[in-house]
Amino acid sequence: MTQQILTAAEYHRATSYRRHRLTPHTLDWAHQPVLVKRYPELPRVALDRSEKLPEIDYFDLVHRCRTIDSSRSEPLDIQKLSTAFRLTHDVTARREYMGQPFYYRSVASAGALYPFELYLAVHHIDGLDPGVYHYHLLDFSLTALRRGPVPEIPPVDCGVVATVYVTGIFFRSAWKYRSRAYRYVLLDAGHLLENLRLALGALDLSFSIHLDFEDERAATLLGLDPQREACLVCVHLHGDHTGKKKTGAANGPKPLSGEILQASTVSDKEVAYADILTVHRAGNVANNRSVDALPTFHVLGNQPAAWIDLNPPDHPGSADYARVLWQRRSRRNFVPASVPRDGFMTFVDLMTRSMGKASVMPSACRSVLTTGFLTGMGMPISPGFYLLDPDAKRLGRVFDGRLTEPVAAACLDQMWLKHAALHLLFMTDLAALDQTWGPRGYRYAMIEAGSLGQQAYLAATVLGWGVCGIGAIYDREAAVLLDLAVDGALLYLVGAGPVKTR
Ligand SMILES: Cc1cc2nc3c(=O)[nH]c(=O)nc-3n(C[C@H](O)[C@H](O)[C@H](O)COP(=O)(O)O)c2cc1C
Structure with a gap:
């Protein structure tokens, strides 16, 4: 495939499936990507499963999520945060397949490859020091990647007490889907985001969702290897932190260690698909068009009769x-x-x-x-x-x-x-x-x-x-x-x- 994929249309067409034209691909089971990031020894903070999950009617919740008010302030502590993570991404069943454990999850994912990861930047949360953490699904814990004040990415006008970041690891999905995997990494991230949105609604937390931010700054903040893993979504949790010391760092973030970046590598034998990297990089906000007015979207050949x-x-x-x-x-x-x-x-x-x-x-x-x-x-x-x-x-x-x-x-x-x-x-x-x-x-x-x-x-x-x-x-x-x-x-x-x- 070409390396000059610079538009969404080019990427989508280049990765289209055509009948009788699918190139055969056998899965390299010996180098199957690991489903959990492997960090060097770093301090972990245990999350708490003991809290009862909120008893909320699904219909009420779907209605309630409409009325999110980002100026509302709700206290956020580590307990509430634990529940938010549980409701966003948890193991819902465990089975053995060919002697290997398989963990069913609360989120659907193309090919059950689960390319997404969750991170948390803490500014003001009771019981959790400011810094950046990675959510460990199986351990139900947070791995501390960075301690101390962290910048607000992306910057916003109202108070942010914490930010949840959704990333995608390209090779987890590309192992099976090759160049087409970028589609699934994005769709899967959307699935996870919906769970997060409902979880925050269920906990009556105020939030805002951002898909526009500087990719490089976000990757540096989270310690991602940008060739392999990309930040896709930021969700700010809003709250009142008046009277508390401002913790957000004005500059930075400074790069994290090579060992932390190495955790974005999920297999000993990875293939970097150029189409994925080029279309992702072409989508950097710096290349974004400014939107004055929406053009007409011509999707249907015929309009409804x-x-x-x-x-x-x-x-x-x-x-x-x-x-x-x-x-x-x-x-x-x-x-x-x-x-x-x-x-x-x-x-x-x-x-x-x-x-x-x-x-x-x-x-x-x-x-x-x-x-x-x-x-x-x-x-x-x-x-x-x-x-x-x-x-x-x-x-x-x-x-x-x-x-x-x-x-x-x-x-x-x-x-x-x-x-x-x-x-x-x-x-x-x-x-x-x-x-x-x-x-x-x-x-x-x-x-x-x-x-x-x-x-x-x-x-x-x-x-x-x-x-x-x-x-x-x-x-x-x-x-x-x-x-x-x-x-x-x-x-x-x-x-x-x-x-x-x-
Ligand atoms: C973006 C996306 C694409 C999917 N595509 C297919 C598909 O083409 N065929 C299929 O049988 N399942 C498909 N699935 C379902 C996944 O295989 C399924 O979510 C995964 O095996 C995990 O199982 P679970 O949803 O029961 O937890 C897709 C799921 C997602 C999220």
Whole structure:
């Protein structure tokens, strides 16, 4: 592949799957990436699992997350932080496969490769010294990477007591997906971000999500090897720290030791995929276009001919949020079964609660995606391709027809998908995206698609449905089937619907 990939459209096209043109690739099991970062001996702070998880109704939480007020101040201590980490990323089950332990997690991840990592910069938290820490999932502890005052990255006007950073380690995913892995690293980061967003909402913490920051400064702060691991998302936790000593360092950050950077290496035999590094670097904020006005995004070949109002039941039910999180799994045993209107409307309504004006994502994320879905048989609306208008709470019928089977074929012949009642479709106009934000727009689109994907997993779990994210797509074939515009692309698909029950 070319090394001159400098736009999102170029990267996406260069990493497209084409039927009969997939180059064979055997997995190098001897050099499988490690799933836990290996740091040198550094002090660790144990987190506390003893606190009861908040008993919050999932529906209330999804509504509540809309009303985040970044000027509100909530005290944050290490106990609350422990719970936030637990609700964001935890092991939900352990199994043995071929003599090796496998840890199921609260987050979905393409190929179960889990390229993401979580870090914490502490400014003012009761019970935790200022500094930078890495979250150790299996140990449930924080490894102290840096002690003392740390700069606020990215800088913001309101008080920040701590920042959670989501990073992605390219080779964890590239081991299987090669150059295409950047897509999955971003989608997976979006899945994790959605869990974090809900966790902070459940704990009534005030936060703001940032996808724009100086990549190099963030990498230096966290001690990442920028050839291998990149910071993708910053989430500031806001609170009042008046009366407390200002701890944020004005300058810096100073580079951490080579041994700490070495922990971004996850295999003795890594391959650096040039396409990933070039598109990621091209997306540095310094290369960002300034956005005066959004161009029109041409995603669909045809505009909806008719609209249906979204009409969810007033009382859709209740479900314990933490239990939903622990029950979340990818399920592929979809069965053709009829879906009641209320269930369908509830699912679509839950999705809209994190979209459009209701979204707490940075404004670019709200404009970059077009979300639609395909319906199969047994649905309360006729089989077809629909557009979702989250702000007007309505569905636009783009065209009629049973597309779930051909689209399942376009998803690398994963034919079980044809029985899914609904295929959620996250699409964009790659040319408009590049024109508006430059290649950083690709991060917005994929992270947003991933975070909505995680929301779809949880919403489907609440309804007792099965759900599975699909990143394996013959890209052009899918775009043709959906009759997308010239630069329209299907970035991610999530199948959902009734599954076989025991
Ligand atoms: C971005 C993304 C893409 C995925 N693509 C596929 C896919 O194409 N086919 C599939 O069967 N599963 C796919 N999955 C599901 C993962 O395989 C699944 O999340 C992983 O094995 C972990 O299992 P769990 O979700 O049950 O915890 C995808 C998941 C994500 C997040």
